[in-house]
Amino acid sequence: QFQGHSPAGGCVLATCCEYRVMLPNFTIGLNETQFGLVAPPFIRASFKNVLPARKAELALCQGKMFSSKEALDVGLIDDMANTKEEGHAMSTKFLQTFSNVNPAARSPMKQQFRGKDLDELRRNKKKDMENYVKFVTQDHVQKRIGLYLEKLHNKTKK
Numbered sequence: 001q002f003q004g005h006s007p008a009g010g011c012v013l014a015t016c017c018e019y020r021v022m023l024p025n026f027t028i029g030l031n032e033t034q035f036g037l038v039a040p041p042f043i044r045a046s047f048k049n050v051l052p053a054r055k056a057e058l059a060l061c062q063g064k065m066f067s068s069k070e071a072l073d074v075g076l077i078d079d080m081a082n083t084k085e086e087g088h089a090m091s092t093k094f095l096q097t098f099s100n101v102n103p104a105a106r107s108p109m110k111q112q113f114r115g116k117d118l119d120e121l122r123r124n125k126k127k128d129m130e131n132y133v134k135f136v137t138q139d140h141v142q143k144r145i146g147l148y149l150e151k152l153h154n155k156t157k158k
Helices: 007-015 041-050 053-062 068-074 084-096 103-123 125-136 139-157
Strands: 027-029 065-067
Touching: 007 027, 007 041, 027 068, 041 053, 041 103, 065 068, 103 125, 125 139
Parallel strands: none
Antiparallel strands: 027 065
């Protein structure tokens, strides 16, 4: 049984969140290019909404994995906590900053920031899925994924 962290999966979830807190000594990022994959459009869109465009482009093209400190420095996360409890407290404090904000105004404001990306994703959903499946099922891509998984497996046996 494999137990471990999910830095790329965690990154996808984090970029969909309003506020991101991370513990020290972990990594986060989208490393798909390291093993021959291309991040799908919905992942790229979320990543670009968190990071400055140039940093997002470089990180995606390089398969960059950020340490907690690096993630904080580039804006991939908003805060770093020393413990889970501290992280929960920081998140609660952040949520409380919206206590005097009218949800009827906040929701359309958020839509104005993310609406264009959502519209494009909806419009291209079928084509994006077909392109991704076509790409990921190619023999050379499957081989790279297999080699990457084998590398991870061997790393956990040490």
